[in-house]
Amino acid sequence: MGKWELTMNPVQEWGEEFEEGAVYGITLRREPVPPSPDPGKTKPCCAFVQYRTSKVRRLKAATLDLLVNHLLDPGCQEQDYGRIFLSTYRTFTSMSTLIELLFQRDSAMADLDNSECYRSPLLALVQTWLDEYSEDFRDPPLHPSLRLLLDHLRISSAVADNMRSQPNFCSLAGQAEALLKRFQRE
Incomplete structure (x- = not known):
């Protein structure tokens, strides 16, 4: 490996792209x-390394609707986007607004998919939210956002039972209910 190859950075910030309501x-x-x-x-005549350059877009700023769409996009390549979103959403929206948008968007996607094997990206997000950001839901004495989430999880669980899919909504509802009981005891 030559000195030139060692000094070339394999990742280079290139700039920004703007689309309607979003900055990447x-x-x-x-x-x-x-x-x-x-x-x-049997032996190469000359040794060289060939490279491929790929363009990676990361959502930096957008309208709330576009952020939620990106968050629930199964094709989203940004593995840390959900955690970043969950750690910052309170600066630009309320928890109840976010919960409503998430479940509306997920329901719309399930209706568009029309298949029994639709795998909701909302499951992993809510699981992460309950596991790693459970303090977001602490709002004594009634914990209205946690109750709202629990209502949506129960509805999604009932719908999933009728379609014989998405058994995890039921387990998430149980986890949210246990969290609510813990908060009420404290």
Whole structure:
């Protein structure tokens, strides 16, 4: 490996792209392309490494509706987006507004999908929210946001039972109910 190759950064911030209501940060990522095996050659005539550059878009800013759409997009490649969103949403919306938007968006996507094997991305988000950000729901004495979430989880669980899919809404409802009881005891 030559000195030039060691000093080249494989990730480069490129700039921003703007779309209606959204700003995306653009990063270029350089990845080596594995050489294709050539059975006729035993030794390469010249050694070189070929690279492929891929463009990665990360949502930086958007309207609340676009943020929620991106959050529940099954094709979203940003693995840490959900956690970042859950740690910052209170600066631009209320918890009850967010809960309503999440379940409306998920319901609309399930209706569009029309398949029994629709896997809701909302499940993983709510699981993370309850596991890692449970203090968000502490609002004594009635804990209205947790009750709202619990109502939506129960409704989604009942709908899922009728469709024979999404058994995890039931377990999430149980987890939310246990959290509510814990908060009420405290």
